[in-house]
């Protein structure tokens with residue numbers, strides 16, 4: 001049975017004054033996969049260890065399935081954890097590694113055997129059950145680590161950067177494998193990664209963290225398309241969203257025009273009412289694939305100066321500036337561009353964001369008038 005995981009005003013302070021989690025309220029839905037993302041050191045692993053009971057909270061409560069487990073031992077919490085380092089017992093075979101926790105919990109021999117064989121078949125480990133970890137590849141070791149957790153039928157399955165020790169091709173295979181395991185698993189999963197492709201593809205919910213605080217929680221596409229602030233906007237997407245600085249020129253209740261270096265025409269952007277005033281510094285957030293690029297400036301909104309070009313086969317990235325702001329464009333690979341070329345840009349009006357001086361998203365491209 002899957003369980004809901006809840007943090008109620010949980011804080012974690014190391015060594016009396018290192019505040020890592022200042023006080024978090026968070027509910028991780030039952031039977032869904034929630035991914036924690038955020039820059040290194042923002043507290044992702046700490047949150048996982050707090051759920052697992054490997055670290056004690058400094059204050060607040062942790063509830064699993066409505067039950068207060070704040071002071072319960074890890075073994076009483078119905079969780080299983082997979083670590084980045086695999087943490088397999090080197091002197092035990094794959095079978096013994098997978099059996100270990102079940103033996104400790106006094107599961108019968110036949111039941112252990114049946115569980116291991118079932119999970120080994122799912123993970124394509126059947127032929128390796130007698131091998132020691134050192135006789136396995138990195139990908140196989142990681143599968144054993146996952147299998148060892150799966151045989152325990154956890155209510156909550158915690159994964160801490162499980163794929164980061166694998167090479168790029170294996171990561172893709174394992175990512176797809178985890179997605180498949182997930183479909184057949186009745187467990188709440190919490191997954192820590194700094195890989196945004198894993199976050200986008202595996203998550204039902206993404207929690208974006210900064211300095212131990214939740215910046216935004218939502219479905220991956222919700223976070224991608226409607227980031228609440230500049231931090232979240234810049235975190236997902238590769239290359240990341242462009243932020244082009246301007247000054248608000250004319251503003252009315254729900255639109256503004258912008259001026260500044262690189263602006264060629266008085267384009268109106270929709271904003272939430274009463275957010276920007278004339279003279280405010282503002283910034284347009286626009287993803288590289290949402291900018292139309294033209295040779296020459298006739299009819300263009302912004303002027304772009306190219307300083308580097310990367311041809312990646314299926315698309316080309318043009319690096320340059322609009323005014324002083326760095327800007328990356330994603331363009332078709334067949335048009336020829338050159339260094340130091342001046343190009344005209346138009347922003348696709350269903351995809352922009354406007355950020356105010358506090359970095360909050362005050363734009364409203366969803367309501368931009370259709371032209």
Ligand code: ADP
Pocket residue numbers: 014015018020038039040041042043044045046047
């Ligand atoms: P993340 O997983 O997001 O990279 P962590 O949760 O591992 O971040 O760490 C968050 C912060 O807590 C970091 O600044 C780290 O140095 C600090 N930290 C983690 N464990 C300890 C510890 N045992 N003692 C002191 N500081 C710690």
